[in-house]
Amino acid sequence: MLRTYLGRAASATRHQTTSFAQSTIKIRRDFSSSRVLAAVAPRADLNINGKKCSIPTGLFINGEFVASQSGSTMPVEDPSTGKELVRVQEGRSEDVDLAVKVARETFEEGSWSFSDPAHRGQLLNRLANILEANLEEITSIECADTGKTFRQASALDVPGSIGTLRYYGGWADKVLGLTSFNIPGAFAYTRREPVGVCGQIIPWNFPLLMFIWKIAPALATGNTVVIKSAEATPLSALKACEYIQQAGFPKGVVNLISGYGKTAGNAIANHMDVDKLAFTGSTTTGRAILKASSESNLKKVTLELGGKSPNIIFPDADLEKAVEWSAWGINMNFGQTCHAGTRIYVHEDVYDKFLEAYTKRMKSIQVGDPFDSTTDQGPQNSKMQYDKILGYIESGKQEGATVSLGGSAIEKPGGGYYIEPTIFTDCKPEMKIMREEIFGPVVAISKFSDEAEVIKHANDTHYGLAAAVHTKDYERAVRVTNALKAGTTWVNMYNFVHWSIPFGGYKESGLGRECGEAALENYTETKAVYLNMGIPAPRG
CATH class of the missing domain: 3.40.309.10 (Aldehyde Dehydrogenase; Chain A, domain 2)
Structure with a gap:
């Protein structure tokens, strides 16, 4: 994030209206696997600050915006008026199950997890280019959803998201192992391998930036993602998934659930087929997530929690x-x-x-x-x-x-x-x-x-x-x-955070670090490999 302001905001006049586009409701099957997706979700056309913005309102699973299996929706409020801005699909545990299944199948297929790292880097940079080309649109959506000023969001949140994508795009083909010739009679090396299916839960205060902070290092290292946006601010993550489609990411690599913490968030935290969980939010919820990990499959957990600085x-x-x-x-x-x-x-x-x-x-x-x-x-x-x-x-x-x-x-x-x-x-x-x-x-x-x-x-x-x-x-x-x-x-400064420098806390402010090279550790497993170069088998 940078403390420079990029120009002046657009007109101060803002009127917001919502209309849902027509869509064909049907069941879609991807015949290359067993994935069955729910009804295709509608879109919302919002008038934000005098400009039309079309936003998908569905869950993003297997590269498609789909309706929740329950058919439930949840309201998104405009904090500048206190009135409803739009309704989006509400994901629940059954939707999390489907998203995790898709993410697991995509990961196990190996075409993403063990793809050319340079290709993953190219896709992250392509996504950064799309964000950059749509800066005013994504900034306006972020402001309408969160109440942020256009001035702050256009100077911090969106440039910070673009910079993060480019940074991890550059890291994708530089996550290397070590070699050792120091063991007599053996050669050893290490591999940095993706963890697997990564569950990610993001907060409402920086919804776009936290979405990018979470997915960028995970994708750069070959993982697949099931990410839950905050119930209060789901819109920029939904739009970012549309950009992910445009960038050409394979289906099933990123899956987004809009939903409540007590249902969708809890389902991700307790899921037996999620290998890694990253959470940003309150310390109280962080404790619950650690407990869920200990009571489920001991998934790896990183937490970025509160502060009183x-x-x-x-x-x-x-x-x-x-x-x-x-x-x-x-x-x-x-x-x-x-x-x-x-x-x-x-x-x-x-x-x-x-x-x-x-x-x-x-x-x-x-x-x-x-x-x-x-x-x-x-x-x-x-x-x-x-x-x-x-x-x-x-x-x-x-x-x-x-x-x-x-x-x-x-x-x-x-x-x-x-x-x-x-x-x-x-x-x-x-x-x-x-x-x-x-x-x-x-x-x-x-x-x-x-x-x-x-x-x-x-x-x-x-x-x-x-x-x-x-x-x-x-x-x-x-x-x-x-x-x-x-x-x-x-x-001699304050609130200056950059994507290339590790960020995280001591004590009850969390576990692990985001940003910088340190974040790559969260999303890789280190495998040691020994090759026998002449060591005889021990005798009892």
Whole structure:
């Protein structure tokens, strides 16, 4: 992800209407296997920001958009209005079973899993080209579905997705084994082989980017995928599967289930024929997934979970830059990111000066229509998330913290889930707003007096996803970042993540790493092969 903004958004006027295209309902059989697919699903034509977008609404199984076997659908809401945007097919356990069967057959056939790695890389790059050619369309869909601003999504989410695809496209033919001639009488080597069928469950806050983060390393290494999108934000993943069709990926390599966690997600987590599971979401659900793995087939699990990240301002920091980066630390996706800088620790010598400048900066944030080019913050993603954030704000008030800015919902004529950027001061370590992940535009600011004290406070959390230090003293920067128990640490910046660098957390922030070369380890098994070059068989 890059912190540069690509141009200005389109017109601020947005009207959304939905119409379902006619489609022939029939049973389809792929006669090359035993796969039977459900009725073909309709499409939805949406008017997003004055432009027509056609989106498939079915489950994506064996290269086709199909209806769920139950015939059930689920609503997708527009967070800027709180009204239904469209309905999509709702996948359940029986649909997961079918998708896993298709993924297993595709994997075992070997034409994908042991295909020329360079070909897999070419397909990933082709998908990146299609995303790039349809940047405005996919960005508009992402904004309508999530409430993201066009400005942020077009600068971060879509370019980040394209970059990730190109990065792993380049890795596809470079996943190599090792050789050893060091054993007398033997030659040994290792093979990096695909794991198999990979179940993947993604969150609602970065639906397109997380879709790509998950599938790219899995596909580069020859796996097949059954991925579940978040029930609140399924649209960009559905559109991306249409692009996957256009790119020419073989049928059955990527299978997408739109559905609820308690049904479809649970079915993937407990499935006996899923070899690997990758999950991004809450720590509570992460625990349930680990339990499901232990009670099913001990599938390999990687988890990218929550955070309560500290952001430390030392007295020698460039305050102007520290204010700007700290604002971005909470304004990126309006606080709806696991590595948001929600705990700001400011040295007592510069506390008042920082707070004054930071408050002024946060006051300047424009909250409104995601498609307005002047908007910095759109709506929160859902009514559930909106209510949760307001609950935390009320908790901070009740526990005695001071609301220095914001602290209320914003009523808009068209409805929607808007909340004021909020600053709490006079915060104590035991307060809920200091301990729990809020996932909204809310920060808590505390004073500190020395380095040892702030390191202790920064590490006083069950989480360990990210942290930041602002200082001109690079000896201090290295010393403090080394002491912070967090998977990603920044110096004089915040919320900058790149697809080539591993991302993940310590403690209850997860297991394993995504992005970078490290992610390839999640999707390969290492096989050791010994060749006897003259060692006699041992005698009893």
